[in-house]
Amino acid sequence: xxxxxxxxxxxxxxxxxxxxxxxxxxxxxxxxxxxxxxxxxxxxxxxxxxxxxxxxxxxxxxxxxxxxxxxxxx
Numbered sequence: 001x002x003x004x005x006x007x008x009x010x011x012x013x014x015x016x017x018x019x020x021x022x023x024x025x026x027x028x029x030x031x032x033x034x035x036x037x038x039x040x041x042x043x044x045x046x047x048x049x050x051x052x053x054x055x056x057x058x059x060x061x062x063x064x065x066x067x068x069x070x071x072x073x074x
Contacts, residue, residue, distance in 0.1 A: 012059035019052025 027045030
């Protein structure tokens with residue numbers, strides 16, 4: 001039987017990895033875009049990376065709270 005918190009952490013890790021890779025691609029693409037659009041693309045790339053990091057942090061803290069509450073009830 002697999003551990004449920006471990007599965008959800010692996011899922012969050014995969015989602016965060018995809019978000020970081022996509023954010024890095026958009027961030028690097030922003031250096032090749034000319035004009036005012038470059039600033040918008042740069043901010044979109046950075047916001048994708050930051051939001052995926054925040055998502056991982058929230059997922060990690062929720063899993064930790066679940067693990068602590070399961071230990072205290074058993």
